[in-house]
Amino acid sequence: MKGLQYLSFFSFILILLVLVPSASAEEVMVLDMDDSITPVADDMVADALAICEEEGYEALVITLNTPGGGLDETLKIIERIDDSSIPVIGYVYPKGTKAWSAGTLILISTDVAAMAPFTVIGSAQPVSISATGSQPVNDSKVINAIVALAKEKASQHDRNETAAEEFITKNLNLNAEGALEAGVIEYIAEDIDDLLEQVDGENVKGEILNTSGADIVNYEPGISLAFMQIISNPIVSSLLLMLGIYGIIFGISSPGVGAEIFGGISLCLGLIGIGFDVNLAAIFLIGIGIVLLILELQASGFGIFGIAGIICLIAGSVFLVPNDFPRWYGPAEAQMTMIYYVLIPTSIVAIFFIFALYKVMQVRKKKPIIGEDMVGDRAEALDDISPKSSGYVQYHGEYWKAESEETIHAGDKVEIIGKDGPVLTVKRKEKQK
Numbered sequence: 001m002k003g004l005q006y007l008s009f010f011s012f013i014l015i016l017l018v019l020v021p022s023a024s025a026e027e028v029m030v031l032d033m034d035d036s037i038t039p040v041a042d043d044m045v046a047d048a049l050a051i052c053e054e055e056g057y058e059a060l061v062i063t064l065n066t067p068g069g070g071l072d073e074t075l076k077i078i079e080r081i082d083d084s085s086i087p088v089i090g091y092v093y094p095k096g097t098k099a100w101s102a103g104t105l106i107l108i109s110t111d112v113a114a115m116a117p118f119t120v121i122g123s124a125q126p127v128s129i130s131a132t133g134s135q136p137v138n139d140s141k142v143i144n145a146i147v148a149l150a151k152e153k154a155s156q157h158d159r160n161e162t163a164a165e166e167f168i169t170k171n172l173n174l175n176a177e178g179a180l181e182a183g184v185i186e187y188i189a190e191d192i193d194d195l196l197e198q199v200d201g202e203n204v205k206g207e208i209l210n211t212s213g214a215d216i217v218n219y220e221p222g223i224s225l226a227f228m229q230i231i232s233n234p235i236v237s238s239l240l241l242m243l244g245i246y247g248i249i250f251g252i253s254s255p256g257v258g259a260e261i262f263g264g265i266s267l268c269l270g271l272i273g274i275g276f277d278v279n280l281a282a283i284f285l286i287g288i289g290i291v292l293l294i295l296e297l298q299a300s301g302f303g304i305f306g307i308a309g310i311i312c313l314i315a316g317s318v319f320l321v322p323n324d325f326p327r328w329y330g331p332a333e334a335q336m337t338m339i340y341y342v343l344i345p346t347s348i349v350a351i352f353f354i355f356a357l358y359k360v361m362q363v364r365k366k367k368p369i370i371g372e373d374m375v376g377d378r379a380e381a382l383d384d385i386s387p388k389s390s391g392y393v394q395y396h397g398e399y400w401k402a403e404s405e406e407t408i409h410a411g412d413k414v415e416i417i418g419k420d421g422p423v424l425t426v427k428r429k430e431k432q433k
Contacts, residue, residue, distance in 0.1 A: 037069020240270030
């Protein structure tokens with residue numbers, strides 16, 4: 001009897017477990033910021049935060065692997081983090097990466113800061129690149145403003161204000177262990193799952209985080225943002241600008257092939273990607289380069305105008321890279337790398353386009369082949385030719401008007417038997433038996 005009662009009791013419990021819906025796991029969104037901080041990075045953070053707020057995500061994790069970026073975009077991202085009700089966790093990840101300059105400023109401005117092992121933050125002193133090399137920005141007004149912001153954000157999240165200041169004034173760099181010991185970050189985590197386990201139970205923005213075992217959802221930008229992410233890369237946008245310029249030059253020198261259309265599209269995409277914030281010195285040099293190349297096209301051979309034009313275009317392409325503060329907030333090494341990445345492909349593209357222009361001009365200046373040495377050579381009929389009507393034949397890539405005393409059909413092989421000025425006399429070429 002008791003066995004039957006126990007069985008009924010356990011059956012009742014089992015039915016309750018089946019009927020009562022289990023609590024759904026919390027969701028955490030992860031936004032990877034693994035490139036330069038550009039205007040589209042700001043838009044992606046805003047979009048991710050909006051989705052988190054609308055769909056009730058527990059938190060937003062921003063993984064940082066960046067050499068730096070624009071100061072304006074960095075400040076906008078920090079403002080969005082402050083204005084959002086969603087807890088934002090900054091995480092330098094994966095192992096072996098870095099979050100320099102702008103990335104460091106974003107990290108110390110997040111609600112929770114963490115780093116993966118073997119990662120580095122710091123190098124936040126503003127620098128600019130000139131012909132004489134890299135120079136630190138010593139404008140006290142600029143430096144004091146950034147230091148004040150960094151210290152305010154560190155104070156807001158109970159982090160080390162002295163370290164925040166020295167990131168900027170002394171180019172301080174810290175690895176994960178050093179940052180944790182200095183009180184710049186709160187956690188060292190092996191991966192996202194480990195991070196979510198560690199921050200579980202934290203009180204952030206008045207909410208207790210429930211992230212242990214949470215479902216991880218990777219942020220996927222829409223088509224427009226994904227496209228903007230590609231063309232807003234400083235290297236890609238600069239190359240698009242240069243391809244557009246070369247395309248327009250090629251189109252002017254050889255109209256009708258569509259190069260000018262390609263050039264115009266590339267130029268527009270490059271301007272959109274770079275945010276229309278173009279260095280005037282770059283435009284000036286590129287303009288001079290275009291004029292010199294057009295002048296060279298009017299001259300015979302390839303000389304001083306062409307060489308000077310190439311130099312101006314390459315120099316202009318270097319100035320197109322956002323290597324001055326505050327357009328680019330990053331260490332000098334990262335800026336020099338960007339310049340090399342633009343300079344080498346631009347030089348290759350310049351050589352290719354100049355070679356193509358040179359060949360086009362050679363063909364244009366080439367005189368038609370005339371003379372008695374044409375007699376006996378073969379050509380191909382392009383039209384039907386008869387004793388009553390002339391047509392055209394193709395001879396060594398050139399079109400010649402031709403006459404014949406016999407009927408010849410388009411596509412037939414013919415033999416040149418005479419020439420009267422610009423008109424050839426041909427006969428059907430006998431097929432070899």
